[in-house]
Amino acid sequence: AQSVTQLGSHVSVSEGALVLLRCNYSSSVPPYLFWYVQYPNQGLQLLLKYTSAATLVKGINGFEAEFKKSETSFHLTKPSAHMSDAAEYFCAALTMDSSYKLIFGSGTRLLVRP
Amino acid sequence: DTEVTQTPKHLVMGMTNKKSLKCEQHMGHRAMYWYKQKAKKPPELMFVYSYEKLSINESVPSRFSPECPNSSLLNLHLHALQPEDSALYLCASVSTGGFGRNGNTGELFFGEGSRLTVL
Numbered sequence: 001a002q003s004v005t006q007l008g009s010h011v012s013v014s015e016g017a018l019v020l021l022r023c024n025y026s027s028s029v030p031p032y033l034f035w036y037v038q039y040p041n042q043g044l045q046l047l048l049k050y051t052s053a054a055t056l057v058k059g060i061n062g063f064e065a066e067f068k069k070s071e072t073s074f075h076l077t078k079p080s081a082h083m084s085d086a087a088e089y090f091c092a093a094l095t096m097d098s099s100y101k102l103i104f105g106s107g108t109r110l111l112v113r114p
Numbered sequence: 115d116t117e118v119t120q121t122p123k124h125l126v127m128g129m130t131n132k133k134s135l136k137c138e139q140h141m142g143h144r145a146m147y148w149y150k151q152k153a154k155k156p157p158e159l160m161f162v163y164s165y166e167k168l169s170i171n172e173s174v175p176s177r178f179s180p181e182c183p184n185s186s187l188l189n190l191h192l193h194a195l196q197p198e199d200s201a202l203y204l205c206a207s208v209s210t211g212g213f214g215r216n217g218n219t220g221e222l223f224f225g226e227g228s229r230l231t232v233l
Contacts, residue, residue, distance in 0.1 A: 032219060032220040032221075034221065034222075036224075042226070043202075043204060043224050043225060043226040043227045044157070044204065044224045046221060049219050049220075049221055051219040051220075088154075090156055090157075094208075094220040094222070100145040100162060100164060100169075100208055100210065100220075101159065101162065101170060102147070102159070102206070102208075102222050103159075104156035104157055105156065106155075106156055107154075107155070107156045109154075
């Protein structure tokens with residue numbers, strides 16, 4: 001069964017520092033991969049998606065992610081953290097079979113220190 | 115129109131009540147989902163409908179009853195819920211037309227959710 005692993009339930013960075021949130025997937029066939037962000041008391045917002053067109057994917061709010069098949073990873077980065085980036089981040093994978101099942105990682109809460 | 119609309123946004127119900135959550139999309143998506151999200155946890159898949167037929171039921175208790183009356187609507191009927199069922203319920207939809215073709219990247223579109231409190 002496919003699974004998504006996010007290392008680190010909490011990540012704390014200083015404002016202006018590099019943000020790195022880790023995501024690994026387990027699948028013999030690379031699934032479609034996504035990063036979602038959730039602000040307090042809100043729904044899910046898509047940050048970016050991997051579609052196999054390019055391994056480096058740029059998303060909204062200055063975030064990007066790199067797909068590495070050899071490492072089965074899809075880590076999320078942002079060069080310079082902003083206070084408004086504080087939120088919960090979920091990595092997710094969509095199975096490519098007919099079940100259309102989207103599986104979420106456990107989430108990483110990003111804290112940004114002034 | 116790229117929206118998934120969920121109503122109501124907030125619902126408070128007693129354990130003996132019967133209520134329903136509604137979800138609507140007009141993007142022509144033929145797969146629709148219900149997810150349950152508890153505080154500080156990832157969304158948990160409950161049900162998937164594909165072409166208006168239930169394709170996945172993740173062992174959800176029978177007090178939750180999904181219904182897909184047509185390709186645009188998805189309901190979740192609630193009856194005899196427990197306080198631990200209090201959560202954010204998210205609806206989502208995805209295009210099923212040929213992943214990887216015609217710009218279909220398998221992106222799920224989520225509604226804002228219905229926040230349910232069971233007293």
